[in-house]
Amino acid sequence: MSFVLLAPFGLFALAALALPLAIHLIRKPDPASLEFAALRWISPRQRPQRRWWFERPWLLLLRLVLLGAIALLLARPAWIDEAPAARARAFVAPGADRAAVHAAMDGRDVELHWLAAGFPSFEAAPPALVPLASLLREADAQAPPDVHLTVMVPRDLAGLDGERVALSHAVEWIVVAGTMRPAPAPTASPLRFAVRHGADTAALPYLRAAVAAWNGQGDAPVQLDEGNLGEPLPADTRWLAWLAPEVPQAVATWIAAGGHAVLVQQGESSGEPLWRDARGVVVARSGARGRGRVVALRGALAPADLPQVLDATFPQRLRDALEGDAPAPSLAAAVDVAPIAQAGAAAGGDLGARRRHPLDARLGLLVALLFLFERVLAGHRPAARG
């Protein structure tokens, strides 16, 4: 148990102690002069009697105590309970190196849990990737008030969300070896880009050039699959260029089911402007359609209608338009995403606030009692000044 003042500036109210002192300070009335012929035998070294004195010292004392109590009340005293916290719980994010975790926890009396659904024991098998931020909040909410959370995380974290994690418990954020970065996928089968064209094959060189550019950049390889309009789409087709004004129902259905397609001569279409001609007229738009995506061109995929096909940026922009939104970044350096104290919790975290026992009520009662006594004593004037 220790004593703290939550608002120490309240002690400035102690300056009010000067008031009763000033009120009670009186100058003793001069005693009546007395004839005393034997004055010469009174020792001359005797100090003259002090002439300033406090009237009714007990009342003054009571008033000083009352003001002191009020000042203390303004300073908001509290007891801090310093009883040892309950057994600490430590959470280990998946991906943390087991040996590193044991090294970090060496000698500490903690319960180790995986930061995974249900918080399984650390002895269990490491869980798969988890929504880390959500689990942290859950652990924070479930932990008893006095628990000191320890979270061991690998260097790279996944499963975070857009909001910075803010916890109500004090958190010890230990970064250990390991990573949550998913293992690089094995070289995937080439992404199939089907091109279906009619009689007019003027657009084909540009698409071939774009695919060649893509494949030369080291991204996921793209396999170009050219064919006439009548040829069926292979099942693993991801992207499609339908180089004909009329879009059959089958293609539309395929797009709505999640296909990404380039359509030509679409006239007015919805979506974000992708390319504009020299006059600023939007000549291509890209947008979602159903679960798929469509890059709709006003004209043909040819320099006459779409001058940008000649640009060096055309392959990249086309690919970006076909791929749609890139997935949000999900990896972060663990040191940068340490949980912050929840807003409203004082320094030291909510931990202190829960173990703090304010004395306001008791002190207020004391002040009221003192005030009552003071009134009684002040109203009772002694018959003779003591």
Added chain:
Amino acid sequence: MNALPLVSTEVGARLRDLHLVARRAAGGDGLGQHASRSRGAGLEFAQYRAYEPGDEPRRIDWKLFARSDRYFVREAERDSPLCAWLLLDATASMRQVDQARPRYTKLDAAKLIAACVIELALRQGDRFGVAALGGKPALHLPTASGARARDRCMAALAALEPSGRWPGDADMAPLWNGLRGDALVLVLSDFFDDAAVDVAERLAGAGREVLTIQLLGADERDFPFRGGHRFHDPETGAERRVDAAAVRGDFLARFGAARAALARRLAARGIRHVEHVLDEPVDAPLRRLFGTPRA
């Protein structure tokens, strides 16, 4: 206005067994105490009386026998051997009163004692005179005897008020002149002023029999004050603010030492010295001076 310092009947009754005795006269010539009034051979004519057998023939006034053909004896008033002089200190310090009795000053006590002595002297037929040092109005009555002289003294004493300081030697010259050599001088003073002691010593040195009564207040003896007090000296006007409790012990020690020193100093000159505290009966110092010592 002070009340007439008349001797109360009670005190007067207690005075009855007291006699003014000069140490020198007491038992000096074997004739006992000095007679109060005696007739016989002397310078001061008193009366004629008829011859009685046994009278000395030389005391018959022969010229009167020649005129009247009868024997008459001429009687003269013999001088009293005692002449009591009362010397009252009436300086401002004699205005001192006790807190318990704020209207009874040291001078009042001195007047009462003087009145007692005058009564004694009158009863014994002695001569008496009163003089005051300081005080208003000035008081100096030459020695005389008789009831009228007593009344004059009493009236003068009643009118005496304490004031001023001890007079200088020049003012005291008439006093010295009026003092007969065989006078019994009784000095009533608080003896706070060294000049008063000087006077007593000079009188004793000049061959007078000197008796001193030091008048003390009960407050001076006990110092019963509490708390803060502002004291002032009535003669010098000096003022002191003191905490009574703190100075009491020191004051009593110093004052007691001063009194003892005074008693020693006077005793060294052969002066009979007694103290009179204001809360005592006024005949107590006289009893100590003149009373028969009781075993």
